[in-house]
Every structure is written in structure tokens, then in C-alpha cells.
Amino acid sequence: MDRQSMSILIYVFVLLAIFTDHLCEEQFCSANNAEFCKGNEIDRQKGSFYTEAINEKYRKYLVAIEKAEQSYKECNNTKHDCFKDVIVRDLKPFKMKGIGEEMIEAAKTRGTFYQVIDGKLYRERNCMFPARCAGIEHFLLKVIGNLSDMDLIINTRDYPQSSEYFGNAMPIFSFSKTPQYHDIMYPAWAFWEGGPAISLYPRGLGRWDQHRKSLNKASLEIPWEKKKSKAFFRGSRTSSERDNLILLSRNKSHLVDARYTKNQAWKSNEDTLHMAPALEVSLESHCAYKYLFNFRGVAASFRHKHLFLCRSLVFHVGEDWFEFYYHAMKPWIHYIPVSKNADQKELQDLIEFAKNNDNVSKKIAYRGRDFIWNNLKMSDILYFWKQLLKSYAKLLTYKPVLKKIS
Ligand code: UDP
Numbered sequence: 486m487d488r489q490s491m492s493i494l495i496y497v498f499v500l501l502a503i504f505t506d507h508l509c510e511e512q513f514c515s516a517n518n519a520e521f522c523k524g525n526e527i528d529r530q531k532g533s534f535y536t537e538a539i540n541e542k543y544r545k546y547l548v549a550i551e552k553a554e555q556s557y558k559e560c561n562n563t564k565h566d567c568f569k570d571v572i573v574r575d576l577k578p579f580k581m582k583g584i585g586e587e588m589i590e591a592a593k594t595r596g597t598f599y600q601v602i603d604g605k606l607y608r609e610r611n612c613m614f615p616a617r618c619a620g621i622e623h624f625l626l627k628v629i630g631n632l633s634d635m636d637l638i639i640n641t642r643d644y645p646q647s648s649e650y651f652g653n654a655m656p657i658f659s660f661s662k663t664p665q666y667h668d669i670m671y672p673a674w675a676f677w678e679g680g681p682a683i684s685l686y687p688r689g690l691g692r693w694d695q696h697r698k699s700l701n702k703a704s705l706e707i708p709w710e711k712k713k714s715k716a717f718f719r720g721s722r723t724s725s726e727r728d729n730l731i732l733l734s735r736n737k738s739h740l741v742d743a744r745y746t747k748n749q750a751w752k753s754n755e756d757t758l759h760m761a762p763a764l765e766v767s768l769e770s771h772c773a774y775k776y777l778f779n780f781r782g783v784a785a786s787f788r789h790k791h792l793f794l795c796r797s798l799v800f801h802v803g804e805d806w807f808e809f810y811y812h813a814m815k816p817w818i819h820y821i822p823v824s825k826n827a828d829q830k831e832l833q834d835l836i837e838f839a840k841n842n843d844n845v846s847k848k849i850a851y852r853g854r855d856f857i858w859n860n861l862k863m864s865d866i867l868y869f870w871k872q873l874l875k876s877y878a879k880l881l882t883y884k885p886v887l888k889k890i891s
Contacts, residue, residue, distance in 0.1 A: 543838045546817075550845060553817035560813055562860035565868060567813040572873050575669040576880060578654035583882035589636045592647075592655040596640035599625070601632050601874075602887045610890055616689055617641040620674025628871040635878040636885045640668065643783040656877075661785035663805040670809040671873060672866045675787045683746070685765050690787055694863045696768065700794035703769040704854070709847050712797060716741040716836050717774035719766045721748035722756055723782030726802060726825045730778055731758055733829040740836050743778065771795055775846065776839055781806040781825075793819070793857040798839055798850040802827070809869060810861055819853035 540547075560567040589598075597618060600607040606625050612618035621639055638657045640646050645662035647655040654667035660675075662668045674680070680690025718730055722745050734743035744763035747756075754761055768788065771777055772795035779789045779799055785806040792799045801816075803825035816822035821835060839846040 542834075543842060546835070546838050547842070547845070550817045550849070553815060557815055557818050560860070562865055565872070567860050568810055568865075568869055569872065571670060571809050571812055572869075572876050576876055578667050579656060579880045584656045584877075584880045586636070586883045586885075588656055589638060592638045592657050595646040595655065596638040596642075596657050596659075598888075599637040599639055600885060600887060601625075601629060601635045601637070601878075602885065603634070604629055604632070607887065607890065612641065614641045614679060616679035617674040618679075620677040620679035620691060621671075623677040624672065624867060624870045625874075627867055628874065631871055632874050633878045634885045635874065635881055637874075637877075639671070641674070645784070656880075661806055661808050663807070669873070669877065670807065672809055672869055673787065676863070676866050680787050681748075683748075683765050685767050693790070693861075693866070696791055697794060697858070697862070699769055700772065700791060701858070703772040704794060704796040707772050709775070709796065709850070712775040713773055714775050714840050715739075716743065716776040716778060716800065716832075717771060718743035718778040718780075719746055719763060719771075720780070720782070720786070720788065721746050721751070722758065723748065723786075724780060727780045728758060729827060729829050730780075730802075730832055733832050735760075736829065737833060740833060740840075742774070768792075768795075772797060775850075776800060776836060778802065778823075779820075785811070790857055790861060793853045796850055796854045798846045799853055800835065813860070814853070814856055817849070819849065819856050821849065 562568070597612050598609040606622065606629055608618065608622070618641060621641070638655075640657050640659040642659075643661075645659040645666040645668040646657045647659075647667040649665050649667060657668050658671045659666070659668035660671060660673035662670060675690050676693040678689060678691035680686070682689045716730070716734075718727070718734075718741075720727065722728075727743075727745075730741060730743045731745055734741040745757035745760070746765050747762040750756065751762065757763075768791045771792060774795075775797055777792040777795060777797045777799050779786060779792055780802045785808045789799075789801070789808070790810070799820040800823050801820045802823040804816075804822065805825070814820065821839065823835060824831065827835075
């Protein structure tokens with residue numbers, strides 16, 4: 486090859502190299518050349534820079550986040566803004582006709598009968614779950630000075646009691662429900678005591694005030710960047726909605742660490758999806774993971790509020806079950822919503838989305854954490870109880886008198 490041909494060949498190579506480099510820039514957006522990337526405004530804003538193919542895969546999630554952010558207005562519970570709608574909504578079925586004594590009588594078998602008379606609290610002798618009653622009474626006794634006389638039926642079972650399929654709404658207080666129930670939601674006993682007893686919490690999960698502090702400490706000890714980029718779940722098989730995550734963990738252990746633990750009903754490995762039960766893990770230790778899953782159990786699960794305080798990203802599965810504070814928390818703003826029917830592939834996609842969009846994940850995790858930290862203090866629980874009972878008492882159409890204790 487003569488010198489001239491050689492020069493032409495080199496020239497062509499250089500041109501090709503420049504052209505290919507430009508193509509790469511078009512197709513692969515790195516943090517340094519993001520401004521050259523076309524057609525992915527959302528990703529650029531969110532600071533995640535991946536191939537357009539990958540971004541296309543995640544576009545639906547990013548768009549959902551963008552849309553949620555556009556319409557979201559942060560509530561402020563220092564002005565008691567966050568949960569007042571729940572009280573209005575739950576008492577609405579009783580608004581027109583009020584609550585008569587016959588309604589209380591009809592509901593008595595479905596919960597524990599309480600009375601507030603002259604600033605004192607009375608309860609029927611039997612309580613199905615004494616620790617749960619104690620957890621409820623802790624709050625009632627703190628707010629009783631502000632209350633007028635009233636009769637109350639407080640359900641201490643897990644499951645709500647006034648189904649819309651039974652006919653008329655019954656005035657029964659329950660800690661959690663689905664939209665198909667008329668029960669009036671109250672802050673669960675487990676904010677103080679009477680929560681599920683596991684080996685780590687032999688006296689039952691409770692003392693939200695203490696958990697707030699210990700979880701906050703744990704979350705500060707393991708900042709986001711040091712957490713394991715894995716999804717995590719430990720709990721018993723109180724609902725089969727948990728199965729697909731457990732199975733995904735068995736298939737893709739690099740993505741998920743999810744295992745079933747024993748509960749009191751455990752008899753054999755069949756109850757832990759044909760594998761030996763795992764040891765229980767403290768809520769504080771959950772903070773070592775970036776992605777924490779919450780599922781319903783028999784009703785709403787108490788772990789929900791704890792997970793957020795880890796400053797980890799909460800994947801909340803299902804949209805049927807509520808505690809009183811859930812309505813104020815928004816999907817894609819405070820947590821990643823997951824369908825209760827999500828199969829392993831869907832779960833995997835969501836976890837991979839979170840892994841590949843780390844800034845977005847961190848932002849949602851921190852917003853969720855701030856919501857619970859700022860708005861679900863013990864003083865907020867007390868305030869909710871007080872407002873709930875004040876509004877409820879106004880609906881009574883009769884003057885309660887002290888009943889003989891049975
Ligand atoms: N729990 C825990 N670590 C475990 C297993 C369970 O802290 O390893 C807690 C969990 O946070 C929940 C409670 O124990 O609040 C009961 O969990 P389980 O899954 O048995 O039932 P759930 O109430 O969620 O239906």
C-alpha cells in the first residue's frame with residue numbers, strides 16, 4: 486500500500502471512529518454526557534442515566550412518579566391536616582340518622598363494650614385480648630378529660646366487623662379495614678402494647694415511641710449508600726399474597742432475601758411454603774436493606790409504619806387494607822405500590838427498576854420516612870383518638886347512662 490492510500494485509510498478510520506462514538510453518545514447516556522441524550526427528559530431530571538432501552542422499560546414507573554409528584558400536596562400534621570378526612574369519611578354512614586342505643590346493643594357481640602361517663606372509663610369485665618385492651622385503654626385514659634359521655638364498641642379482633650354486605654352500618658371501632666367495611670378506624674393497640682408476640686418481642690410488638698427512636702438510630706447507622714441493594718422480607722405466612730416474593734427469593738437470591746418465619750399456628754414446613762422456617766429478624770435489622778416489603782396479613786400488618794423509619798424504600802403490596810393513617814400516604818410519593826397479584830416477573834421488574842434508578846428510590850424512601858416521622862408521633866396518635874371520639878360522641882342520639890358491669 487502506498488503512502489497516499491495509507492493516509493486515506495487512516496482518514497476513513499478516524500471518521501468511522503468519530504461517527505461510532507457519536508452513535509454511542511446517542512444510545513448510551515452516561516452521567517457526563519447526559520445533556521446529549523435525547524428523548525428522556527424524565528430520566529435526566531431524576532438523575533438516572535441508562536440505555537434508552539432500559540429507560541423505556543422503566544418509563545411507566547417514571548411517568549407514574551412524575552404524575553404523582555405533579556398532583557401531590559404535602560400535608561402538615563402540626564396543623565392536624567393529615568388524618569381529619571378519615572374521621573369524616575368513617576363517620577359518614579352515621580351522619581344522617583345518628584347513632585341510637587339500639588345500634589350499640591346490636592353491635593355488642595362484635596367487640597368490647599366501653600363507656601365514658603363523667604370523665605371516667607368503664608369496660609365490660611371480659612376482654613378477648615387483655616393486652617390489646619390495655620393498649621387501647623392507654624390512649625383512652627389520656628384523652629378522657631376532653632370527652633363527653635359515650636358508649637363505645639371497640640373490636641379487638643384483627644378483622645373488621647361491619648361489612649357492607651350485612652346491611653346497615655354498625656358503629657364498631659376497628660384498627661384496620663378494607664373499603665367494604667363500615668368500621669370506624671382507630672389507632673391500633675400496638676402503638677402501645679398488645680401487638681403480635683414473636684420471639685424478639687415476647688410481650689408483643691408495641692411501644693411505638695421506643696421503636697421510633699431505635700429505628701431512627703438504626704437508619705442513621707446505615708446510610709442509604711451502605712444499605713444492601715436487595716429486597717427484604719421476614720414474616721409468617723398470614724397471607725398467601727406473600728408467596729411470590731418468597732419464591733422469587735428462592736430463584737433470585739441476589740435480588741431478594743425473603744423468607745417465612747413461624748407463627749403460633751405453625752405445624753410443619755408446609756406452613757412455611759415447604760421450607761424450614763427462618764429465624765426472626767428485628768425491625769431495626771431490616772434497615773440494612775434498601776427495599777423493604779410490606780404485605781397485608783390477616784388484616785393490615787403492623788410492620789408497615791416501622792419499615793418507613795429505616796429510611797429504606799417501602800414496597801407496599803395491595804391496596805385493600807388500611808389503618809387510619811394509610812390514606813394520607815401516596816403511591817409513588819411515599820412508597821412503591823405493588824399489585825397483590827404481582828407475579829415473580831412483575832416483582833423482579835419493580836425491584837430492578839429501584840436498583841437502576843437509585844436517586845429516585847432514595848428520594849421516595851426519604852419522603853416516606855419523613856412522612857411517618859413527622860406525622861405519626863405519639864402526640865399525633867393521641868390527637869387522632871381525641872378528635873375521633875369527640876366527633877363520634879356528637880352523633881349519639883341518646884344520653885348514655887352507666888350500665889351494670891357484666
Ligand atoms: N416480625 C419481625 N421480624 C420477623 C418476623 C416478624 O419483626 O422476623 C414482626 C413484623 O414486623 C410484624 C409481626 O412481627 O409486625 C408479625 O409478623 P407476621 O408476618 O407473623 O404477621 P403479620 O402481622 O404481618 O400478618
